[in-house]
Amino acid sequence: MSGAPILQVENLSKHFGVRTGLFGRQKRTVKAVSGLNFEIGAGETLALVGESGCGKTTTTRLLLRLQTPTHGTVRFDGRDIHQLKGADLKSFRSRVQAVFQDPWSSINPRVRIRDFVAEPLIVNEKLTSGDIDIRVHAALDDVGLRPQDARKFPHEFSGGQRQRIAIASAIVTRPSLVVLDEPVSSLDVSIRSQIINLFKDLQGEYGLCYILVAHDLATTRYLADRVAVMYLGSIVEYGATDDVFDTPAHPYTEALLSAALPADPGAVRNEIVMSGEVPSPLSPPDGCAFHPRCHRCLGDACRTQFPALISQEQGRAVSCHLYTE
Amino acid sequence: MAEAPLLEVTDLKVEISTKAASFFPVNGHSFTVRAGETLGIVGESGSGKSMTAMSLARLLPKHAAHIRSGSVKLDGRELLTLSEPEMRRVRGKEIAMILQDPQTSLNPVFTVGEQISEALRLHAPGPRRTLRERAIDALRKVKVAAPEHRVDAYPSELSGGMRQRVVGAIAISCQPKIIIADEPTTSLDVTVQAQYLRLLREMQDETGMAILFITHDFGIVANLCHRIAVMYFGRIVESGPVDKIFARPAHPYTEALIAALPKLRGQQGRLRTITGQPPVPTDQIAGCPFAPRCEYADARCRSELPPSVDADSAGDHSASCWKVDR
Helix, strand or coil, X not given: CCCCCCEEEEEEEEEEEEEECHXXXXXXXXXXXXXXXXXXXXXXXXXXXXXXXXXXHHHHHHHCCCCCXXXXXXXXXXXXXXXXXXXXXXXXXXXXXXXXXXXXXXXXCCCCHHHHHHHHHHHHCCCCHHHHHHHHHHHHHHCCCCHHHHHCCHHHCCHHHHHHHHHHHHXXXXXXXXXXXXXXXXXXXXXXXXXXXXXXXXXXXXXXXXXXXXXXXXXXXXXXXXXXXXXXXXXXEEEEHHHHHHCCCCHHHHHHHHHCCCCCCCCCCCCCCCCCCCCCCXXXXXXXXXXXXXXXXXXXXXXXXXXCCEECCCCCEECCHHHCC | CCCCCCEEEEEXXXXXXXXXXXXXXXXXXXXXXXXXXXXEEECCCCCCHHHHHHHHCCCCCCCCEEEEEEEEEECCEECCCCCHHHHHHHECCXXXXXXXXXXXXXXXXXXXXXXXXXXXXXXXXXXXXXXXXXXXXXXXXXXXXXXXXXXXXXXXXXXXXXXXXXXXXXXXXXXXXXXXXXXXCCCCCHXXXXXXXXXXXXXXXXXXCEEEEEECCHHHHHHHCXXXXXXXXXXXXXXXXXXXXXXXXXXXHHHHHHHHCCCCCCCCCCCCCCCCCCCCCCCCCCCCCCHHHCCCCCHHHXXXXXXXXXXXXXXXXXXXXXXXXX
């Protein structure tokens, strides 16, 4: 990590109230994410991995200030983003951007590419029309599109090109942090590597930080410097990507990685079979949330005590009773 | 190779004609699947892989798409000339399908048990109570926990993985000879996907059924399939045993696709890319359809369509390319 972290997340939690039962008479709480701690330095990529419902998307929405946390803080450049107002908020909005999964639904089909890409500039910065054009053309050039594409409409482009347009719109304000939520999973295989390389190039050129949410573990391994494995709203393991992939410490990480299918018929897989499915976040298990499916469950300790996320050497952290004294 | 193939598709052509254009999303396929074998059909969107699946079960939209030529033989019996009532007896009983999205392939207003017994009632009628028992049995086979309770559940009460198991239960309930699975795990988590693929393999070992697995995911192909057919622009451009195709891809498209994948075991440097975009089915391309994106292409590639040729002397690996010996 180089210098001070750009983003610091401390004890971040988000709980949703839901009504269940007949006519919604029962009020209950879903702890979508609880007690997250992590930070990202300039030019770094942090990946959030886990099964659906583990809180990845809620986390990114909290970081983008699309949702208010129940507890905890998100600091961007040292300031709590949920306290920002006025000009500071505008500056935050232009310095933090996002690219979403589906370029068919994330781009307004009725506006020209120039206007779509320029939107964050128009909203957040005061520029003349000529300056906006210069910035839009520069952004299109960065993502490998031509200046004349600015006059076209979204339907004139293929999926891969649309994702390039979405990326141009995300980088046009010269952000420091871009949230990538499944950025290549809706693209064809032959297009994916182009876009993945583009993310790497942009990061090298502008020192961008990425927060990556992707279910494809090979893509995650390729793009991320560090990875946070989430299970039922909590981080269960955290560390440098290569360390976590090569020597997973938490039994859940082990099982999750063993489920990934290498594109190699000769590869030896020792698949760890997790029993059952992810429990409902409405009624999470006592103790360690993973213990009912765990192949290394120790017994009473796992069933009754929640394991804290304990730091180990080399920036690694694991929340598991196997690693507590 | 001695025994006759279970499914034999020869020169299948499907035409879609609209007011604006007419084109062939499936343009002269031939392939076979033997009993107990899994054939993976790999391709990108628009390559015609789902159209192939639909035409085998004769489920193409009636007015827009037509099978123009070819033959589809299941156990030696021609399917393309069957009448609709005859075909209805084949569907579900001999050919079963598992589609991508269990959300839409199950009916939300009927219980799981009712939907499994519907297939059974059509092909092997019996009293209501036996049908229910057989539905519970089918759920047990796809490893649904507590099948006696789940049989009365509605699809909305089940998770995505569980729903896809129910679709699997419907598919195997009549002991089909072949299952056509069209991207059945795309909407599932990796962990659930791994469980589901293992289940398919176990069912295959038990019943000896064949599987035609349609996917864009080389990870699945490498782990599940015996043979692969790679599709591009409505044609099979390469087919062969899975280990040969991964070790020595004969078609430049296959080679480039495999090279473009990030590796799970860690990787240095930039990813290989394929330039350009995949063609859409309405494009008109002279010569080899991959030539505009191919690094080996020359003048002949751009003007003449390459025939399918053997990639090695064993005769089980072929590719449609002028530069097989590159």
